[in-house]
Amino acid sequence: MAAIEVDHLPVVDVHIHPFLNRGAVSVEEFTDLSAFGGGDRGYMEEGGIAWTDDVRAEIQRGKRNTLYFTRMVIDLARFFDVEPTLDAVLSARNAAVEADYSGYVARLYADAGLKTLVCDFGIPLPMLDIAEVRSELPVEVVPIFRIEPLIADLLKTDIGWPEFRRRYDDAIAAALTTQGFCGVKSIIAYRTGLDVSPLSRTPDQGYKALDAIRRGLGGGSMKQLRDHLLCRALELCMEHDAPMQIHTGMGDFEVNLVMCRPAYLMDLLRFPAYRACRVLLVHTGYPYHREAAYMANVLPRVWCDLSEGIPFAGNAAWDIVRGVAAMAPLTKICYGSDGFKVPEIAYTSAKLGKQAVASVLGELVDDGMLTGLHAAEAARSILSGNARELYRLS
Numbered sequence: 520m521a522a523i524e525v526d527h528l529p530v531v532d533v534h535i536h537p538f539l540n541r542g543a544v545s546v547e548e549f550t551d552l553s554a555f556g557g558g559d560r561g562y563m564e565e566g567g568i569a570w571t572d573d574v575r576a577e578i579q580r581g582k583r584n585t586l587y588f589t590r591m592v593i594d595l596a597r598f599f600d601v602e603p604t605l606d607a608v609l610s611a612r613n614a615a616v617e618a619d620y621s622g623y624v625a626r627l628y629a630d631a632g633l634k635t636l637v638c639d640f641g642i643p644l645p646m647l648d649i650a651e652v653r654s655e656l657p658v659e660v661v662p663i664f665r666i667e668p669l670i671a672d673l674l675k676t677d678i679g680w681p682e683f684r685r686r687y688d689d690a691i692a693a694a695l696t697t698q699g700f701c702g703v704k705s706i707i708a709y710r711t712g713l714d715v716s717p718l719s720r721t722p723d724q725g726y727k728a729l730d731a732i733r734r735g736l737g738g739g740s741m742k743q744l745r746d747h748l749l750c751r752a753l754e755l756c757m758e759h760d761a762p763m764q765i766h767t768g769m770g771d772f773e774v775n776l777v778m779c780r781p782a783y784l785m786d787l788l789r790f791p792a793y794r795a796c797r798v799l800l801v802h803t804g805y806p807y808h809r810e811a812a813y814m815a816n817v818l819p820r821v822w823c824d825l826s827e828g829i830p831f832a833g834n835a836a837w838d839i840v841r842g843v844a845a846m847a848p849l850t851k852i853c854y855g856s857d858g859f860k861v862p863e864i865a866y867t868s869a870k871l872g873k874q875a876v877a878s879v880l881g882e883l884v885d886d887g888m889l890t891g892l893h894a895a896e897a898a899r900s901i902l903s904g905n906a907r908e909l910y911r912l913s
């Protein structure tokens with residue numbers, strides 16, 4: 520197969536959640552912190568039942584036996600030059616963290632070429648302090664503002680629609696101007712689904728929906744309010760020339776795995792009023808990634824983000840890159856991880872992402888779809904260049 524050199528290439532991780540040093544951790548803690556879906560503690564934080572010890576052990580065993588997790592152990596074993604067992608890796612890791620956390624992360628990220636993290640500060644809550652995260656992480660941190668915590672805060676008040684709308688607009692405008700956020704994010708797929716009508720933009724809809732919610736009426740008023748506020752967020756992004764991230768496809772266990780399909784966004788994103796907004800389809804809608812790739816092809820300002828499928832769907836990394844590259848312009852595909860809580864997720868994801876990108880581009884050269892030169896350029900674009908363009912990073 521044609522060899523595409525990627526080891527030396529810089530990486531922008533276009534979707535990740537910020538984290539702080541947690542010090543040394545046990546095997547159980549590391550499993551909880553780094554496993555996809557958040558381990559068993561993730562369920563409990565969301566109000567789930569408290570697990571008995573044997574159920575807990577069963578969940579942990581399952582998490583440790585996913586391809587994603589075994590790959591992370593292997594990558595870290597190579598990095599530390601120890602046996603590829605969780606115990607060996609974790610004791611090397613804990614020693615490195617305790618000796619010098621930032622120095623450890625610097626060596627880890629240098630090994631993968633990770634230079635920039637585009638961080639969704641909407642998770643964890645309460646929001647981490649941006650300056651504190653920057654002081655610990657030896658890479659560029661680009662903050663993204665999530666609208667759902669803002670909506671939740673506004674719903675806790677008893678203000679009427681004009682004030683609600685004013686505070687919503689002001690908070691997003693302030694985030695994008697004075698507070699240093701470089702984009703906006705929505706997880707409406709987790710809440711009321713992606714089937715958002717572009718006609719939700721009429722101010723009437725926001726007024727009526729909030730009024731119905733305040734009077735305790737159901738009837739889909741929460742969906743009408745969220746749909747309206749998503750439209751407004753797109754408008755604010757265009758006003759401030761910032762990109763909008765919309766979660767699509769897989770996510771934590773509470774995602775609606777039907778209403779998260781990117782195709783549900785077609786009506787909204789092809790509507791003339793929104794076509795000019797730069798929109799990143801987070802997770803490229805995996806497992807519906809081919810839908811997202813189609814949308815990036817036919818809609819001028821829709822981009823795909825490979826995160827979460829890479830690394831959490833293990834060897835699907837190849838299928839994701841292949842499926843997305845089939846239709847999306849190679850200039851509109853961005854690498855990402857959706858890492859969280861500990862630095863190791865972004866590390867193993869960048870290693871896996873580079874490997875999958877290199878091998879799929881190599882196949883495309885062999886198949887006569889790309890020249891070697893095109894492939895080398897595409898690798899650089901997918902791993903960092905496209906994200907730098909999308910977020911206007913220098």
Ligand SMILES: [Zn+2]
Pocket residue numbers: 534535536639857
């Ligand atoms: Zn995420």
